[in-house]
Amino acid sequence: MAHGDAARIEISGLTKRFLTPNGEVFTAIQDVSFVIEPGQFCAIVGPTGCGKSTTLGQVSGLERPSAGTVTVGGQPVDGITDGVSFMFQADALFPWKTVLANVMTGPTLRGMGKKEASSLARDWLRRVGLSGFEDRYPHQLSGGMRKRVGMAAALINEPRILLMDEPFGALDVQTKAIMQTELLGLWEQLRPSVLFITHDLDEAVALSDRVLIMTSSPGSIKHSFDIDLPRPRGDVQTIRHEPRFLELQDRIWSSLKDEVERAYAATAGAA
Amino acid sequence: MSSTIPATKAIESDTDAQAASRRARRRHTQRVWIGRILVPVVFLGSWQIATEVGWLDKFFFGQPTAVWQALVHLFTAGTAFGSIWLNLWVTIKEALYGFLLGTGTGVVIGLLLGQNRLLAEVFGPYIKVLNSIPRIILGSIFIVAFGLGTFPKVLLAAVLVFFVVFFNAFQGVREVDQNLIANIRVLGASPLQIARHVTIPSALTWIIASLHTAFGFAIIGALVEEVLGAQHGIGLIIKVAQGNFDPDTVFACMAIMGVVTLAAEYLITLLERRVLSWRPPNRSEAQAI
Ligand SMILES: Nc1ncnc2c1ncn2[C@@H]1O[C@H](COP(=O)(O)OP(=O)(O)O)[C@@H](O)[C@H]1O
Numbered sequence A: 001m002a003h004g005d006a007a008r009i010e011i012s013g014l015t016k017r018f019l020t021p022n023g024e025v026f027t028a029i030q031d032v033s034f035v036i037e038p039g040q041f042c043a044i045v046g047p048t049g050c051g052k053s054t055t056l057g058q059v060s061g062l063e064r065p066s067a068g069t070v071t072v073g074g075q076p077v078d079g080i081t082d083g084v085s086f087m088f089q090a091d092a093l094f095p096w097k098t099v100l101a102n103v104m105t106g107p108t109l110r111g112m113g114k115k116e117a118s119s120l121a122r123d124w125l126r127r128v129g130l131s132g133f134e135d136r137y138p139h140q141l142s143g144g145m146r147k148r149v150g151m152a153a154a155l156i157n158e159p160r161i162l163l164m165d166e167p168f169g170a171l172d173v174q175t176k177a178i179m180q181t182e183l184l185g186l187w188e189q190l191r192p193s194v195l196f197i198t199h200d201l202d203e204a205v206a207l208s209d210r211v212l213i214m215t216s217s218p219g220s221i222k223h224s225f226d227i228d229l230p231r232p233r234g235d236v237q238t239i240r241h242e243p244r245f246l247e248l249q250d251r252i253w254s255s256l257k258d259e260v261e262r263a264y265a266a267t268a269g270a271a
Numbered sequence B: 001m002s003s004t005i006p007a008t009k010a011i012e013s014d015t016d017a018q019a020a021s022r023r024a025r026r027r028h029t030q031r032v033w034i035g036r037i038l039v040p041v042v043f044l045g046s047w048q049i050a051t052e053v054g055w056l057d058k059f060f061f062g063q064p065t066a067v068w069q070a071l072v073h074l075f076t077a078g079t080a081f082g083s084i085w086l087n088l089w090v091t092i093k094e095a096l097y098g099f100l101l102g103t104g105t106g107v108v109i110g111l112l113l114g115q116n117r118l119l120a121e122v123f124g125p126y127i128k129v130l131n132s133i134p135r136i137i138l139g140s141i142f143i144v145a146f147g148l149g150t151f152p153k154v155l156l157a158a159v160l161v162f163f164v165v166f167f168n169a170f171q172g173v174r175e176v177d178q179n180l181i182a183n184i185r186v187l188g189a190s191p192l193q194i195a196r197h198v199t200i201p202s203a204l205t206w207i208i209a210s211l212h213t214a215f216g217f218a219i220i221g222a223l224v225e226e227v228l229g230a231q232h233g234i235g236l237i238i239k240v241a242q243g244n245f246d247p248d249t250v251f252a253c254m255a256i257m258g259v260v261t262l263a264a265e266y267l268i269t270l271l272e273r274r275v276l277s278w279r280p281p282n283r284s285e286a287q288a289i
């Protein structure tokens, strides 16, 4: 919405193969195609190891596809794409930088002056509720607080596209719900296109406009579900009890269940 | 009203607990220091007794009181090669220059090879070959090539330091968290910015840890090269004392270098605390031992 067509992500025929240590070719994702409209919040759900992180790696430009293309705002992705922010599965804060310096990193790398970057970072820390923690180091924060710093560090660049790889996967249930609500609030202010990876179906339905289900390995898109829950969604905790939420959740689960069972059988068979 | 009574009680027991833990900590510190004083007392005492009684021959093994006298003699009467201060300064200077040279080259080359796979694979085998040369042979070569002055001492110290620092810097770069590299890359960092914001700070933990050992090696390098051939320096004093069957002076020199190394160790620890202040405290405390 705010970014126009520049925030449109078009993925077609995306395939990624890896060479395993014993020389075999392993196909992680196979012929993945979908489009994310500007300003859309799209979740990808699938069993572990189906290639969700791999897909995101190609969109961010960190990795190169083996086949197929990713286009962002009409431009084919070739190397790191400008205007894309990434929130990682693991903690990706720089442990030797203070909270403030961590949030400042993005603007500084883009050539913003120290003073301006610092006041902008302070503003973002206030927006994620971490005023007063500017001089702490990441190890002095709780897991939830570290995620907030990561969120501020990703959003301070006002990205047109936000990629999130199971960002709240490691949090306890209560902290997770709070973070989800905060993310939605911030997203509604900036309206970037979001590609949100999770294995938590509730999370996907509560946050997204659309949920894509990925098949078990090699991953490809199996189904796409539109989530017509009204926005703004407000508190993620309460939305979970609405009948429409439960109905959607139930329908999507029946699609996901097969893949989870297949993925489980494959790994259990291999073991 | 009734709720205030347990509250004050809780505060009282809180301060009680604080006082008790403070007492326990003081007792612990006392014990540590008693132990620390007892160790040299017992060691030097048994050495003294063993040589007095004749279990050990003081002609070969020296004697603590004689070592003390040798120390006093070194500081009051000086040596055949000038005052002890002059000689000590010569050795420290050589070790320090060697330390700086070895650390500088070790860090730069370690970072370079750590980040560049091609360079690492090209130079890797040669570095292993160089590392396998016995240092004492290098010492002889340096004396022959560069004479008895300061330079060959600096060089040998630098070589000893280089390998310690190099391998740590190299490993430090290799151990960089790939998540952090990915993160800085999506933030739009250039290769130089990646090094400045991630690779170097991350490798610094390893590099600084190596400096503790490295300074000891610098001292060894300078001393060994002085023993091989010099006009001044503690190594020369040791060599001459050894020739005169004077173990007390050798021990005295050892004690002097021990104090120097301890002082350097203290300074490096200060540096470590400053540069690595971001680390969780339990880790640096474990390393302080
Ligand atoms: N660099 C790599 N080399 C080889 N195999 C990889 C690599 N990255 C991922 N894979 C494999 O690709 C599959 C998909 O991984 P990933 O995208 O991380 O799954 P997930 O859906 O859990 O995020 C996994 O089986 C994984 O082992």
Ligand SMILES: [Mg+2]
Pocket: A052, A053, A054, A089, A165
């Ligand atoms: Mg993953």
